[in-house]
Amino acid sequence: MSPELVIVLLVGAAFAAGYMDAIAGGGGMIIIPSLLLAGLDPVSALGTAKLQALFGSGSASIAFVRKGHVGPREVLPAMALSAGGAALGALLAQYVPGDLLAAILPFLLIGIAIYFALKPGISDIDRERRLTPFLFALLVVPAIGFYDGVFGPGAGSFFMLAFVGLAGYGVLKATAHTKLLNFASNVGAFLVFAAFGSVHWSLGLAMGLAQFAGAQLGAASAMRFGAALIRPLLVTVCLALAARLLWTS
Template sequence: MDRSLDIALHLVAFLFLAAFLAGFVDSIAGGGGMITVPAMLLAGFPPLETLGTNKLQSLFGSGSASLAYGRAGHVDLKKQLPLALLSAGGAALGAIATTYLPADILRIGLPFLLIAVALYFALKPNVGDNDRERRLSVAAFSATVVPVIGFYDGMFGPGTGSFFMLAFISLAGFGVLKATAHTKLLNFGSNVGGFLVFVVFGVVHWKIGIAMGICQFLGAQLGSRFAMKSGARIIKPLLVITCLGLATRLLLDPTNPLRLWLGW
């Protein structure tokens, strides 16, 4: 029986609003899961089913943003399809690895990685919309960075968009808007890879996931248009805020292994 039939109407409205806001924020700076995952947990979904259903509705948001950026010419969807497939493959392996590998090390180190990403964008003055010199070849970038970040997304997830953004800007030499557009496509690929694994394990609530997905789609359409209009002027500060917000949330999580070890 679908769990969505048992959710109170006010919680359904809460989830729809969270999905719309997540789609808006994620299409600009990533981090949409920071909004939807806690919202679903508050609504009473078990953790694994929250992750599975979140992957379903995230497909709508990342897919919506990819289409918007593609139509505007900021990313060639067909040309970048192989990268999206590599991201999907990495995410599928990462999702499978969650059943074998402990995630505590990731949960301990991730907040500090996100803070480092935030500082990079906040303190680097020449991060703008113009492309710069590439530091890593296309082949090397495709074979290493893309599947590794995809693997991380499938295994854990928070901050994936921020890591893709950092990689495109610092290693591929992309401007902020172009990096955002390419990030959404690869994030769509990693969402597909992780989602397929969660489907196999039967932990996806289809009705609520699709309904939230529609809200994410609409939010992402609005957010991507806002980003294309404002460029680095809005993307850069929102990316910094998103990274710091996600790092703070992870550090304040009562189940964070670091807090448990230190007795906070």
């Protein structure tokens, strides 16, 4: 396969990942295997994936903010904690293989899928929260950010589960907040990978433009259809990611 065709395929994968990520997360399980198949080493694949993901999560964040589904100022402290956790995770990723996380992740994703498929009353309407905003930001956000930095795929789904199950958010509101925290975790992890020289810049930027376009379309779809689209797609994505991980393990 020619290098030009490989780039075209990677750009197409980035567009699809941007669309999916903006709605339900899981784009990393398209991007990282694609980069590995293209010949990048695992750490460079993670670093390049973070570069292009900045465009997708940033694009979706802009779309949700413009429509008033989330205010940046209200989530700035949580975004800082998400970025800090991701930076620590990315530091660890330079030295520790992700085999253990890869083995555990499928079962976590299946659990998320079961929760969103079977839990009654999940909609775009807010519900009773189980954690105060302070405790949620202090305990939950940096933990998911750390996971995003050290491994990554499925982080958006974990944020979604936390916002719905612990913060009591409706599905659309949870999706909007997830995008900003995911953008912050991408920034934190990317800065560390870039500092270690683990980023393929030209490829990551080309894929990033496709991610931006895909995320705009995905965010528009999420805002138009709300929980009716987000909930089934989230279940499908989680099960598909789990199946892929189990198949390749």
